[in-house]
Amino acid sequence: MVFKWLDERLELRKFKEKFLSKTFPTHPTFLLGETALFSFITLVATGIFLGFLYEPSTTMVSLFGAMVPAAYASVVRIDLLPMGLIIRRIHHWSAMIMIAAILAHLLRVYFTASYRKPREINWLVGLSLWGTAMIGAFTGYLLPYSQFSVTATSIAYYMAKSMPWIGNWISRLLFAGDFPSDGTVPRFFFMHVMLIPATLIGLISLHMLILIKQKHTEPRSNRDRKEAQGGKRLIGIPIWPEQAVISLSFFLFLLFVVVLMAAYIPLNPIEMYGPPSPGTPVMRPDWYFLVVYGFLKLVPGDLVFTILGGKITPETIGGVIFPALNFLAYALVPFIDRSKEPQHYMANPLHRPFMTSLGVGAIVFLCMMAVAGYIDVLHITTKAMTVYALVATAAAWSVSYALLRWYNGKRGNNAKA
Amino acid sequence: MVDGNSAKETGKEGLTRRRFTLGMLIASIAGAFGSLFALLKVLAPEKKGGGYATTILPGDVLVYAQGGSAGSPVTASSMKAGDAVLAYPTGKSSNPANLVQLIKLEEAAFKPPTDISLTDKGFVAYSAICTHLGCTVSWMANRESPAASFTECFCHNSIFNPAEGAKVMGGPAPIPLAQIGVKVMQDGTLAFTSDFKGPIGPQV
Numbered sequence: 073m074v075f076k077w078l079d080e081r082l083e084l085r086k087f088k089e090k091f092l093s094k095t096f097p098t099h100p101t102f103l104l105g106e107t108a109l110f111s112f113i114t115l116v117a118t119g120i121f122l123g124f125l126y127e128p129s130t131t132m133v134s135l136f137g138a139m140v141p142a143a144y145a146s147v148v149r150i151d152l153l154p155m156g157l158i159i160r161r162i163h164h165w166s167a168m169i170m171i172a173a174i175l176a177h178l179l180r181v182y183f184t185a186s187y188r189k190p191r192e193i194n195w196l197v198g199l200s201l202w203g204t205a206m207i208g209a210f211t212g213y214l215l216p217y218s219q220f221s222v223t224a225t226s227i228a229y230y231m232a233k234s235m236p237w238i239g240n241w242i243s244r245l246l247f248a249g250d251f252p253s254d255g256t257v258p259r260f261f262f263m264h265v266m267l268i269p270a271t272l273i274g275l276i277s278l279h280m281l282i283l284i285k286q287k288h289t290e291p292r293s294n295r296d297r298k299e300a301q302g303g304k305r306l307i308g309i310p311i312w313p314e315q316a317v318i319s320l321s322f323f324l325f326l327l328f329v330v331v332l333m334a335a336y337i338p339l340n341p342i343e344m345y346g347p348p349s350p351g352t353p354v355m356r357p358d359w360y361f362l363v364v365y366g367f368l369k370l371v372p373g374d375l376v377f378t379i380l381g382g383k384i385t386p387e388t389i390g391g392v393i394f395p396a397l398n399f400l401a402y403a404l405v406p407f408i409d410r411s412k413e414p415q416h417y418m419a420n421p422l423h424r425p426f427m428t429s430l431g432v433g434a435i436v437f438l439c440m441m442a443v444a445g446y447i448d449v450l451h452i453t454t455k456a457m458t459v460y461a462l463v464a465t466a467a468a469w470s471v472s473y474a475l476l477r478w479y480n481g482k483r484g485n486n487a488k489a
Numbered sequence: 490m491v492d493g494n495s496a497k498e499t500g501k502e503g504l505t506r507r508r509f510t511l512g513m514l515i516a517s518i519a520g521a522f523g524s525l526f527a528l529l530k531v532l533a534p535e536k537k538g539g540g541y542a543t544t545i546l547p548g549d550v551l552v553y554a555q556g557g558s559a560g561s562p563v564t565a566s567s568m569k570a571g572d573a574v575l576a577y578p579t580g581k582s583s584n585p586a587n588l589v590q591l592i593k594l595e596e597a598a599f600k601p602p603t604d605i606s607l608t609d610k611g612f613v614a615y616s617a618i619c620t621h622l623g624c625t626v627s628w629m630a631n632r633e634s635p636a637a638s639f640t641e642c643f644c645h646n647s648i649f650n651p652a653e654g655a656k657v658m659g660g661p662a663p664i665p666l667a668q669i670g671v672k673v674m675q676d677g678t679l680a681f682t683s684d685f686k687g688p689i690g691p692q693v
Contacts, residue, residue, distance in 0.1 A: 223644065230622040350625055371661045
């Protein structure tokens with residue numbers, strides 16, 4: 073009845089035929105992107121709960137007899153609500169999982185060369201999603217206005233300010249004046265709950281639309297099946313009902329894991345950090361910022377120079393140039409590894425010594441930068457750490473390249489024989 | 490073809506509907522972006538109660554910045570060589586730029602470029618705002634040999650030597666922490682004797 077009523081007005085049957093029966097190729101790694109999407113849905117849902125109760129203000133208010141910023145007090149009150157702390161932890165864990173899933177998804181696409189023609193645009197959209205997700209996470213750091221929040225945001229403020237030529241203006245624009253300013257929390261709140269989620273939804277939609285238009289890359293085994301059967305269409309399962317059931321059960325499983333983690337693994341204990349105070353204790357950012365955090369520690373302090381009136385400092389190199397160069401390098405991938413013909417099957421990373429070893433080298437480099445974030449507890453000097461990082465990167469790159477060349481040489485001989 | 494012909498004709502006449510529309514489009518885009526610039530200026534306020542402008546005056550008494558006795562004066566007798574505390578000038582703790590690290594060392598420990606005239610009875614004070622990215626520095630006390638104690642910023646592990654004018658000993662900080670004059674008063678409290686002898690906070 074309801075379906076008929078709606079169908080007469082919205083042509084649901086046509087929509088089902090055209091869209092819901094689209095083919096979805098199957099491969100375990102195709103669930104990585106979905107993990108990111110489902111984490112985002114969880115973030116929005118928990119974010120709505122938190123948004124009802126959070127107060128974006130640094131006005132000092134009384135909390136159990138102590139004067140603390142209103143934002144901090146409101147988050148402490150959220151933690152004290154039944155399920156309040158667990159919702160906040162689900163929110164934080166989902167953010168970490170979303171960024172991890174995007175990274176894993178990017179690595180999957182990289183190593184299977186699924187970024188090649190015609191999918192270069194979606195590679196760039198995916199990278200933007202990753203960057204936007206990290207900015208979203210970062211703007212969330214400040215909101216509880218704990219000592220951790222203020223320290224992390226202050227560091228980012230000076231990183232933004234260290235940009236040559238436009239640093240002063242950019243930092244004032246993003247932080248609503250010189251940090252710490254009364255305007256920073258409201259501005260970050262707006263960016264965190266409105267501007268960035270809206271951007272993410274836009275980018276996700278674009279990502280999905282391009283995916284639907286270009287169709288999914290397929291596992292290599294599909295090519296053999298098609299050659300054997302003589303078919304040309306995508307091999308897989310329809311979105312409705314098969315893929316929808318898989319996705320839904322996967323979403324629920326993911327939710328179960330996140331709730332379990334939120335229940336048992338403490339995260340961002342703002343009551344332990346306390347409200348902003350003069351001292352700065354040892355604190356490390358969430359895992360996805362460890363690379364920049366570690367790199368900042370390695371830049372020598374005397375590296376200061378001026379280009380065309382723009383001052384380049386260790387902060388500029390570590391906080392602006394390094395992240396920018398990273399993203400630029402990732403963005404260039406589909407334009408370095410080009411192919412004339414459109415590619416629709418996942419490549420075997422073992423058959424691609426150059427790109428695969430480059431990826432392995434990059435992963436080792438990024439891991440070493442994250443390790444550099446811990447030089448204080450590992451008691452390694454910055455110079456030694458720099459040497460270790462470069463040696464490990466060069467070794468991983470060259471060894472993996474040599475091994476893959478050897479493997480492919482052997483494979484080639486076998487194929488001949 | 491028709492378009493091509495009309496374009497040729499209009500070339501003689503000068504202004505056509507197409508060129509007029511194009512001009513309108515460019516003008517309106519330029520206008521829209523022009524007004525956007527004004528908006529961006531509004532969104533980036535020059536100052537909103539932040540930044541590092543110190544307000545310390547000679548004679549201001551040093552008070553504890555944190556802990557149970559926050560706000561009460563630091564006394565010279567409470568510190569021995571190798572100790573350090575975070576302190577504010579009394580009544581001026583709302584300005585983070587005023588935060589200093591007050592350190593007591595052996596009087597003979599100081600070496601250039603420390604300004605000895607700004608120290609008194611082994612007491613020396615430096616800005617506590619790290620010159621790298623603005624975190625508050627911490628004191629790494631060495632109980633066995635106080636002279637081996639040093640100042641470290643826990644954010645990115647910049648290390649400063651308090652006996653040598655807070656010279657950068659390691660890490661990414663580009664310049665030393667600025668020294669500021671202190672002296673022990675007759676009543677045993679400490680007071681500032683000068684302003685900071687150098688820039689405060691991140692040099693960006």
